[in-house]
Amino acid sequence: MPQDDMLALPLDLGGGGMGGMDMGDFAAPAPLGGLDAGGLGGGMGGGALADPAAASGLSGKAKAAIIVRLLLNEGAEIPLEELPDDLQLELTQQMGRMRIVDRDTLNAVAGEFADLLDNIGLHFPNGLAGALTAMEGKISRHTHSRLRREAGVRQFGDPWERLKQLPPEDLAELAEAESTEVAAVLLSKLDTAKAAQMLIHLPGPTARRITYAVSQTANVTPDTVDRIGLSLAAQVESRPDLAFDQTPGQRLGGILTEAAAAKRDEVLTALDEEDEEFAVTVRKAIFTFALIAERMQAMDVPKLIRVLSQPDLVTAIAFATDEEDVATSEFLLKNMSSRMADNIREEVAERGKVKRSEGETAYGLIVSAMRDLATSGEITLKSTDEDEEEDAG
Numbered sequence: 161m162p163q164d165d166m167l168a169l170p171l172d173l174g175g176g177g178m179g180g181m182d183m184g185d186f187a188a189p190a191p192l193g194g195l196d197a198g199g200l201g202g203g204m205g206g207g208a209l210a211d212p213a214a215a216s217g218l219s220g221k222a223k224a225a226i227i228v229r230l231l232l233n234e235g236a237e238i239p240l241e242e243l244p245d246d247l248q249l250e251l252t253q254q255m256g257r258m259r260i261v262d263r264d265t266l267n268a269v270a271g272e273f274a275d276l277l278d279n280i281g282l283h284f285p286n287g288l289a290g291a292l293t294a295m296e297g298k299i300s301r302h303t304h305s306r307l308r309r310e311a312g313v314r315q316f317g318d319p320w321e322r323l324k325q326l327p328p329e330d331l332a333e334l335a336e337a338e339s340t341e342v343a344a345v346l347l348s349k350l351d352t353a354k355a356a357q358m359l360i361h362l363p364g365p366t367a368r369r370i371t372y373a374v375s376q377t378a379n380v381t382p383d384t385v386d387r388i389g390l391s392l393a394a395q396v397e398s399r400p401d402l403a404f405d406q407t408p409g410q411r412l413g414g415i416l417t418e419a420a421a422a423k424r425d426e427v428l429t430a431l432d433e434e435d436e437e438f439a440v441t442v443r444k445a446i447f448t449f450a451l452i453a454e455r456m457q458a459m460d461v462p463k464l465i466r467v468l469s470q471p472d473l474v475t476a477i478a479f480a481t482d483e484e485d486v487a488t489s490e491f492l493l494k495n496m497s498s499r500m501a502d503n504i505r506e507e508v509a510e511r512g513k514v515k516r517s518e519g520e521t522a523y524g525l526i527v528s529a530m531r532d533l534a535t536s537g538e539i540t541l542k543s544t545d546e547d548e549e550e551d552a553g
Contacts (some may be wrong), residue, residue: 408441
């Protein structure tokens with residue numbers, strides 16, 4: 161076959177991209193030691209021994225093209241799209257230059273490739289992107305973020321995959337900061353469910369402008385979409401690291417949820433005087449026994465009941481005397497089995513007055529159990545925004 165003056169094509173095996181090992185030149189055949197290459201792929205011939213000399217004149221790029229062509233002929237799924245663009249280009253061009261490979265050469269190249277695979281003892285992730293994926297959760301978040309920024313967005317493949325992982329509120333913030341046309345491309349690249357969630361977090365007029373602009377994206381080129389993705393992903397990566405995952409209001413709301421009612425009311429009153437807007441944010445993040453009836457779905461009550469001890473439930477209901485607390489008690493009793501509800505009512509009647517410390521402890525256990533179920537995704541709580549919309553309606 162005609163020989164080209166070809167550079168070696170790195171071909172990955174197994175891990176990131178097409179694998180975790182860069183084959184480098186792949187030009188010098190490994191000693192085959194009588195390897196029967198006919199077993200590779202099932203279509204290599206009837207057990208003829210591969211001749212190393214048959215492949216000795218081929219470049220690494222030619223050998224890579226032969227192996228890829230062989231695997232594709234055998235129906236193998238090869239994630240070539242995960243290779244860098246320049247390697248995809250070189251591989252395709254090389255395959256376009258080649259014509260016929262005789263059986264001896266095919267057997268020799270396949271045997272060399274199989275021998276190389278057989279000699280692999282350990283492989284590392286492909287590049288910095290693969291290394292960071294492997295080390296995620298093992299190194300500090302600060303170090304992980306810094307390495308991503310230093311490497312640059314393009315190191316990590318398709319920037320749109322990074323953007324699709326963002327929560328919808330972050331995507332909405334990005335869209336608001338960009339032109340309507342860029343925001344329309346962003347909306348178009350998202351999965352339909354994520355795009356719908358992003359729209360929910362946008363002001364009405366902004367959402368309408370962006371959705372209309374989608375109609376103008378018919379002639380946008382792939383290069384333009386790629387540049388927009390790189391620009392948006394670069395903005396995400398350039399954000400400073402934050403010490404806390406939650407907002408100040410969420411953190412304080414969680415603290416006050418666990419606090420005694422008297423202290424919680426005292427703090428909220430002080431916050432109202434100092435910063436009314438922040439106080440509203442904190443209140444939205446607070447879970448109390450009285451709010452269970454407002455925030456919980458009726459169909460989720462049995463799931464909550466299953467993780468509670470009946471004595472704690474009896475203590476909480478016996479302690480509930482305020483109107484809002486009583487409403488929650490009735491909500492829970494109404495949505496559990498009638499038999500259990502009757503038993504609890506009997507025990508409450510026998511219990512009598514409950515000490516404040518015991519009652520608030522029982523409240524805390526129930527609220528904590530509800531929050532754990534919500535965090536794990538077993539139940540979905542109504543948002544405070546939904547409550548406000550219902551009140552407005």
